[in-house]
Amino acid sequence: MDILDIAIIGGGPAGLTASIYAIRSGLKAVIFDKGIYGGQANQAPWIENYPGFDEISGMDLMDKMRAQAMKYVEIKDSENVESITKDDRNFIVKTSKEEYHFRSVIYATGSVHRRLGAPGEGRLLGKGVSYCATCDGFFFKDKKVAIIGGGNNAATEAIYLKKLGTDVTIVHRRDELRAEDSHKDTIVEMGINVVYDSVVEEILGENMVEGIRLKNVKTGDISDLNFNGVFISIGDIPQTELVKDMGVDIDDSGYIVVDKAQRTNIPHFYTAGDVSGGFRQIITACSEGAIAANSAHEDLAKPYWT
Ligand code: NAP
Numbered sequence: 001m002d003i004l005d006i007a008i009i010g011g012g013p014a015g016l017t018a019s020i021y022a023i024r025s026g027l028k029a030v031i032f033d034k035g036i037y038g039g040q041a042n043q044a045p046w047i048e049n050y051p052g053f054d055e056i057s058g059m060d061l062m063d064k065m066r067a068q069a070m071k072y073v074e075i076k077d078s079e080n081v082e083s084i085t086k087d088d089r090n091f092i093v094k095t096s097k098e099e100y101h102f103r104s105v106i107y108a109t110g111s112v113h114r115r116l117g118a119p120g121e122g123r124l125l126g127k128g129v130s131y132c133a134t135c136d137g138f139f140f141k142d143k144k145v146a147i148i149g150g151g152n153n154a155a156t157e158a159i160y161l162k163k164l165g166t167d168v169t170i171v172h173r174r175d176e177l178r179a180e181d182s183h184k185d186t187i188v189e190m191g192i193n194v195v196y197d198s199v200v201e202e203i204l205g206e207n208m209v210e211g212i213r214l215k216n217v218k219t220g221d222i223s224d225l226n227f228n229g230v231f232i233s234i235g236d237i238p239q240t241e242l243v244k245d246m247g248v249d250i251d252d253s254g255y256i257v258v259d260k261a262q263r264t265n266i267p268h269f270y271t272a273g274d275v276s277g278g279f280r281q282i283i284t285a286c287s288e289g290a291i292a293a294n295s296a297h298e299d300l301a302k303p304y305w306t
Helices: 013-024 039-043 060-069 135-138 152-164 182-189 242-245 281-301
Strands: 003-009 029-033 073-076 081-086 091-095 098-107 112-113 144-148 168-171 193-196 198-204 210-218 221-227 229-232 236-238 269-271
Touching: 003 013, 003 081, 003 152, 003 281, 013 039, 013 060, 013 098, 013 281, 039 060, 060 112, 060 281, 135 152, 135 229, 144 152, 152 168, 152 182, 152 269, 236 281, 269 281
Parallel strands: 003 029, 003 098, 029 073, 098 269, 144 168, 144 229, 168 193
Antiparallel strands: 081 091, 091 098, 112 236, 198 210, 210 221
């Protein structure tokens, strides 16, 4: 039976960078990626804070990272990891296709979009409700949409849709956006509407989105506004399902706890990227991937039980 050095779970910026560093340091690694490669970074309409590129779409940046990683590593696409267990020495990674054994794991599964939980959200998903402006924005050119959320994602999606020619309104639950100042300035410059202090009571529509019912959290007033689409952008949930039974430490917000070298409490098990929280940027995911690969390299060079 072949036992490789590292299973890298997740093909986003963290996993791809980890693979480049791992293999260049002489380790044997494989990436498992269950779906559309590139993770959530792939969905970023554009990126202006990744050094080396004044402006690049998430998809283009991930294409470049993936092409570079593939010079080194095998990426097992669409191979869903179903479980990770550990015997007295190695990790057993069971996928939808096979079972593999590894000396260590870099867990870089990222996060998924948080659901709003409003009535109508599930029923109208794909019928005007979306979590990704890059994927679905084109259908709303010249139409009217609401973006729910006040963070960087909500801001970039709002700006992206406005540039497409969409009539955009941001709906935020507080009286101030969380997004960085440069995004806030652009929102003002582009004349994007913002409705503050409001939460979505219901997404309205029979077969397609027709609007949203809002509640003003300060006055209690209820109002119905007409929209053709609702983009929900209220943060992420780290994907930790696979490690919950392994005894990996997870903090109160659901992120995997790591030290500065991306080591978890389980020997030879590392994480990188959004699943371990922190600043959650593409650049930091890459950095964490590189650090995790280096830690794996250092640890594999030691006698196992030290
Ligand atoms: P985020 O920064 O966590 O913001 C989530 C937003 O959704 C917050 O404004 C929050 O409101 C709101 N929210 C959360 N739960 C809600 C609910 N149940 N109902 C209504 N509103 C709710 O998440 P994000 O914007 O998705 O970004 C994720 C990470 O990626 C962040 O670290 C972000 O900085 C990063 N990112 C960076 C860039 C960039 O250009 N640098 C672009 C995209 C993403 P409150 O403000 O009231 O908490």
